[in-house]
Amino acid sequence: MSISTTELTHAVHSPAEISAAAAKLRQAVSALELSPYEVMEIFDSWAKSLDARELDDLPGIPFLRLWLRRGTLEPIIARELGSNALHGGWTEYGRAKCKAFPLGVVGHWPAGNVEIQPLLSMTCGLLGGNAALVRIPSALVDLTRLLMEKLVESDPGERLTRRIFMAAFDHRRQDLQGAMAQVVDGAMIWGGEEAVLQIRGLPFPHWAKIAVFGPRMSVAAMDAGAWSNPEEQKAWCLRMARDVWQFDQQACSSPQVLFLEKGEGQSTGQFLSCLRRAFETENRAHPRRTIPAALTSEICQARASWLLNDPAHRAVFPPGPDWTLLVGEGSNIPQPTQGKTLTVLEVDDLLKAVSKFDGNVQTLGLGMANPEKEKKLALLAGNKGVDRIVKLGRMHVFVPPWDGVDLIRPMVRMVRHVSSTD
Amino acid sequence: MPLFEDKIDHLLSVPPYVQPPEERHACLLEVLKEELDYACQRHTGYKNYIEQWPGDYRSAARVADLPFLPVRMLKANPPLSFVNEDEIKRTLTSSATTSQTPSRVVLDSPTARRMTKGIVSIVRDFIGPARRPYLVVDTPGFQGSSELGARGAAIQGLQPFASETTHCLTASVQGDLILDRDRLKQFAQDRQDTEVLVYGFTYILWNHLVKPLRADGVRLNLPKARILHSGGWKRLQDQAVEKAVFNEQLAGVFGCSPDQIVDFYGMVESVGVIYPDCSAGNKHGPVFGDVIVRNPLTLEPVAAGEHGIVQVCSVLPTSFPGHLLLTEDMAQVLAYDGCPCGRRGISFRFVGRVPKAELRGCGNIENRRSATS
Numbered sequence: 183m184s185i186s187t188t189e190l191t192h193a194v195h196s197p198a199e200i201s202a203a204a205a206k207l208r209q210a211v212s213a214l215e216l217s218p219y220e221v222m223e224i225f226d227s228w229a230k231s232l233d234a235r236e237l238d239d240l241p242g243i244p245f246l247r248l249w250l251r252r253g254t255l256e257p258i259i260a261r262e263l264g265s266n267a268l269h270g271g272w273t274e275y276g277r278a279k280c281k282a283f284p285l286g287v288v289g290h291w292p293a294g295n296v297e298i299q300p301l302l303s304m305t306c307g308l309l310g311g312n313a314a315l316v317r318i319p320s321a322l323v324d325l326t327r328l329l330m331e332k333l334v335e336s337d338p339g340e341r342l343t344r345r346i347f348m349a350a351f352d353h354r355r356q357d358l359q360g361a362m363a364q365v366v367d368g369a370m371i372w373g374g375e376e377a378v379l380q381i382r383g384l385p386f387p388h389w390a391k392i393a394v395f396g397p398r399m400s401v402a403a404m405d406a407g408a409w410s411n412p413e414e415q416k417a418w419c420l421r422m423a424r425d426v427w428q429f430d431q432q433a434c435s436s437p438q439v440l441f442l443e444k445g446e447g448q449s450t451g452q453f454l455s456c457l458r459r460a461f462e463t464e465n466r467a468h469p470r471r472t473i474p475a476a477l478t479s480e481i482c483q484a485r486a487s488w489l490l491n492d493p494a495h496r497a498v499f500p501p502g503p504d505w506t507l508l509v510g511e512g513s514n515i516p517q518p519t520q521g522k523t524l525t526v527l528e529v530d531d532l533l534k535a536v537s538k539f540d541g542n543v544q545t546l547g548l549g550m551a552n553p554e555k556e557k558k559l560a561l562l563a564g565n566k567g568v569d570r571i572v573k574l575g576r577m578h579v580f581v582p583p584w585d586g587v588d589l590i591r592p593m594v595r596m597v598r599h600v601s602s603t604d
Numbered sequence: 605m606p607l608f609e610d611k612i613d614h615l616l617s618v619p620p621y622v623q624p625p626e627e628r629h630a631c632l633l634e635v636l637k638e639e640l641d642y643a644c645q646r647h648t649g650y651k652n653y654i655e656q657w658p659g660d661y662r663s664a665a666r667v668a669d670l671p672f673l674p675v676r677m678l679k680a681n682p683p684l685s686f687v688n689e690d691e692i693k694r695t696l697t698s699s700a701t702t703s704q705t706p707s708r709v710v711l712d713s714p715t716a717r718r719m720t721k722g723i724v725s726i727v728r729d730f731i732g733p734a735r736r737p738y739l740v741v742d743t744p745g746f747q748g749s750s751e752l753g754a755r756g757a758a759i760q761g762l763q764p765f766a767s768e769t770t771h772c773l774t775a776s777v778q779g780d781l782i783l784d785r786d787r788l789k790q791f792a793q794d795r796q797d798t799e800v801l802v803y804g805f806t807y808i809l810w811n812h813l814v815k816p817l818r819a820d821g822v823r824l825n826l827p828k829a830r831i832l833h834s835g836g837w838k839r840l841q842d843q844a845v846e847k848a849v850f851n852e853q854l855a856g857v858f859g860c861s862p863d864q865i866v867d868f869y870g871m872v873e874s875v876g877v878i879y880p881d882c883s884a885g886n887k888h889g890p891v892f893g894d895v896i897v898r899n900p901l902t903l904e905p906v907a908a909g910e911h912g913i914v915q916v917c918s919v920l921p922t923s924f925p926g927h928l929l930l931t932e933d934m935a936q937v938l939a940y941d942g943c944p945c946g947r948r949g950i951s952f953r954f955v956g957r958v959p960k961a962e963l964r965g966c967g968n969i970e971n972r973r974s975a976t977s
Contacts, residue, residue: 470901475913475934475958478900482930483674489656490649490677490684501658501669502902 190334191318191327191348197361200315203347204365207287207313210344217270218259218282218590220341221309225250227336232329239468240325241429242298242578249302249580258582259309262591272599279601282594284311285391289366291381293373294319295432300326302580303370304346310594313345315366317359323350353377360384368593371395393592395585398434398544399518402574403532403559406445407551409453418549419453419460421575422524425547426505427464428578431520434585435545435570435578438518439525441535450528454509457526458498461505470504477521478503484519513538532559541567544585547577608638609714612892612919616721620729620890621947625940628891628949633667635919639927640670646686650925668896668905672915672928678707678873687712687923698872699754699835707873712923715875722876722920723761726890729947730866730880731765731830737795738766739788739829741804741813743775754872755805758834761870761878762803773812781812785822792824799828802858805835806867809854810845817857825859834868834878838957869954873929876920882945886938887952893918895950897937898930911936911955932958 194200229250237243248254256268263282264273272279288307292299300322304314318326326348337343351358363369363384368391371381378396386392402425408418425437442450481503488495488508496509505522513535516525529535536546536559546563548571550556560571569586572579582589612635623631640661644651654661657671664670678684683695691712698707711719740759763769772788773781791800804813809831817824831854840850851862869887870878879887879895889895896905897912906912914933921927935952943951 473901475900476960478903478913479674479930479932479958482672482903483676486653486674486677489653490680493648493652495652497656499658502904503900 190330190343190346191323191350194349194351194358197357200349200358200361201365203349204287204315207315207345207347211284211286211311211313214341215270216311216341216345217268218255218263218309218311219268219270221311222252222255222259222268224333224337224342225255225305225309226252228333231332231336234332237328237332240297240328242296245428245578245580246298246301246329250305254581255309259590262582262588263310263594263596275598277600277604279599280596281599282310282591283597284313285593285595286312286367287315287365288312288368288370288593289362290314290316291369291371291373291377292316292319292322293377294321296372296429297322297325298329299372300348301329303372306370306589307368307593308342308345309590312368312593314347315362316346316348317353317362318348318350320350320352363390366390369393370593373397391592393587395434397542398569398585399515399542400435400437400545400547400577401439401441401515401539401543402437402547402549402577403441403443403535404549404574405443405532405552405555406448408549409442409450410445410448411551412452415453415456416460418574419457420463421549421573422457422547423460423464424575425577426461426522426524427468430470431518431522431524433578436520437524437545437547437577438520439515439527441513441532442526442528443532444528444530450526454498454507454526458507461507461522462500465500465504473503473521480519481506481521481523484508484523488525515539515543533562536562536566536568539563539566539568543568545570545572545577547572547574549574608635608642608919608922611635611638612718615892615919616718616725618891620725620892621888621949623891623948625949628894629667631891632894632917632919633664633670636667636670636917636927637661637664639919639922642922643686643925643927647684647925650684650686667894667917668898670928672930673925675707675871675873675929675931678709678924678926678929679705681705681708683708683710684925685710685923686925692923696757696872696875697753709873709875709921709924709926711875711921715921715923718920719876720761720764722890722892722918723878724764725892726878726880727762727765727832730882731801731832734799735765735767737791737798737800738762738769739791739800739802740769740771741773741802741809742771743773743781744771745775754835754870755808757872757875758805758870759803761876762801762832765801773808781808783812783816788824792826796825797828799830800826802826802829802831804833806833806837806850807835807839809833810840810843810850814850814853814857818853822857823859824857827860829858829860829864831855831858831860831865832868832880833865834870836869871916871931873926873931874916874918874921875926877916877918882943882947882951884944884951885953886943886945887954888943888945888947889917889949892920895935895952897935897950897952906937908937908939913958914952914954934958 229247232247266273272281290303292303300316300318304316307314363386370393372395374397499506508525511528513529546568654671661670692710694711696709770791772784774784851865855862866880868878868880877893894917896915899906899912914931914935916929934955936955938951
């Protein structure tokens with residue numbers, strides 16, 4: 183008998199419901215060992231089922247599909263857990279052998295701003311052989327349920343789905359948050375400062391391993407050789423637009439600023455026109471369906487303050503709040519507005535801009551023609567706290583290390599065996 | 605003197621709610637375009653904003669297509685100004701209940717004069733032109749200051765309807781408001797058969813007049829009182845005071861009918877234009893101003909029946925950029941014409957504030973940045 187999707191997303195009202203769910207999950211983990219390969223097989227099938235027309239417009243689906251593919255996960259498992267880990271084997275390290283064992287029940291506290299984050303976080307724990315107790319942010323319940331339906335279809339034997347409990351409750355229910363913390367052996371916590379601090383303060387068992395993915399922002403940068411190349415310009419602009427569009431620019435991997443290194447005798451005017459066309463194209467392909475009035479207000483405010491406060495500033499935007507390009511000079515990162523509001527800043531030297539990063543920048547998306555300069559930038563960015571340096575257009579590709587840490591390994595125990603018989 | 609002065613004066617001289625919407629919009633559009641020309645000559649930053657607006661305002665066919673300014677821009681310090689410092693006669697400040705920083709708007713003589721005329725034109729349409737004894741449910745401390753808050757501006761705005769003025773609150777050394785019962789009693793005793801005008805901020809009327817007088821069972825016996833109040837309901841929300849209850853109990857204390865109470869919305873940033881409730885419970889824009897309710901998704905005006913973000917328009921201010929302001933209030937448009945009260949043009953109701961932007965997950969670094977900066 184297959185599990186109905188309503189059994190995968192639960193409106194939880196009492197701590198007792200969470201305790202009971204955790205007990206079942208623990209039982210499921212101890213009853214059957216699942217190798218990463220077996221989990222991956224189900225995920226690969228799930229990825230294929232997500233390639234459906236009715237899911238096309240859902241935010242982040244291409245990234246989820248890419249993440250779940252065998253081709254993505256296999257090398258990650260080998261790198262994080264060991265070359266023999268795929269089938270649950272021991273991997274030799276000199277005279278010792280190591281094997282990953284699950285922690286047990288892993289709790290997931292995703293942020294509410296990235297639609298697919300409950301599922302991304304959940305999959306990291308499941309690949310380690312754990313069960314998943316996931317709190318779904320209220321706004322994401324329907325979407326999560328829709329995507330979980332596809333997982334149910336891909337797992338007719340319920341090997342994986344019996345290890346998942348999706349709990350929907352108001353984030354202000356401290357009693358339920360506390361009950362969830364008490365029953366887990368590990369936790370993956372994502373979100374803004376307030377949410378992260380609140381969840382980290384919950385009464386986790388002393389043995390629980392906790393991985394925190396806190397608030398960050400991201401930045402893009404291009405050298406003159408890249409942005410001024412007429413043959414490449416359009417492609418770069420489309421990549422930039424796609425990175426801005428995903429998750430309505432609210433993810434930690436969303437670029438808020440694009441630094442353009444000045445080129446001798448070259449004007450950025452043509453590039454900005456091209457970027458404008460790319461934003462218009464992306465907007466036609468992926469228009470917003472809805473927007474909070476507060477975000478509209480913030481976007482209007484950002485446009486006005488940018489232009490009023492400095493007559494040298496420029497901006498390009500349509501009559502609606504769809505997208506905004508704020509154009510100026512300088513190497514300081516302005517306060518992000520989000521909602522597809524990209525600040526484009528011309529700088530004399532990209533190294534100077536990156537040298538001002540303060541640890542808040544998670545991802546540096548690059549469009550470079552000069553490989554030597556890129557090497558220097560990558561080294562400097564790493565020193566300045568950046569955790570991901572990727573090509574423009576790939577800023578949201580979910581591949582570890584993320585925020586400087588692995589995604590599967592933090593939720594397993596690496597057991598070391600040195601044989602007594604050798 | 606700019607050309608639009610005469611046109612504004614003309615709009616202030618005609619009845620505020622009788623023009624058909626199309627006529628009104630044509631007049632407003634013409635004057636607002638001239639005011640934008642003028643504003644661009646007076647402020648380089650504002651000119652930069654206007655010039656980069658998508659679409660040239662000079663060829664705009666609707667008031668809704670003109671470039672608007674988010675009201676938060678008026679929190680700038682020093683205030684955004686189109687006049688020289690020596691021309692500033694007064695600075696108005698908002699009450700800043702939802703943020704720590706108040707808006708500050710500068711008035712030169714022409715704007716201050718129009719502000720008074722605008723309020724008179726609107727209020728006259730609701731309570732008639734006569735001067736009458738004016739009871740201010742506040743302290744007399746506002747007069748004569750060059751900086752005037754929202755309460756002071758509202759009190760002063762109604763002064764042209766006063767034959768004499770009595771303030772019935774005093775302030776303690778700590779700044780607490782105290783009801784001067786003797787003065788209030790005297791005012792009521794002397795004017796039982798007279799039309800009187802009463803004004804107070806909504807929460808002040810409730811907390812410092814209605815509640816203490818009801819507790820003591822006092823009734824003022826002023827059946828001809830016309831009571832105006834403004835300032836919003838935010839501070840009464842935690843007391844769960846419904847409008848109907850407020851009206852009933854306020855009317856009970858004064859001994860008048862609840863339909864003699866008028867709640868009006870006004871904002872310091874849109875001087876001279878206030879929005880009283882009509883007999884149908886709706887609000888209207890006067891001939892020298894208008895209201896546009898914009899869809900947050902498109903920023904286009906909403907259809908009748910829909911909710912959106914309120915933009916206020918007014919031709920009155922020329923000393924600061926207050927003519928086209930996107931507020932942080934939400935409203936529902938009831939109709940674009942044909943209110944049962946007979947007033948022409950848009951009828952709308954406020955439905956609350958634009959919710960504060962929520963923390964936006966892993967991409968939100970506001971706290972960390974501000975904590976480390």
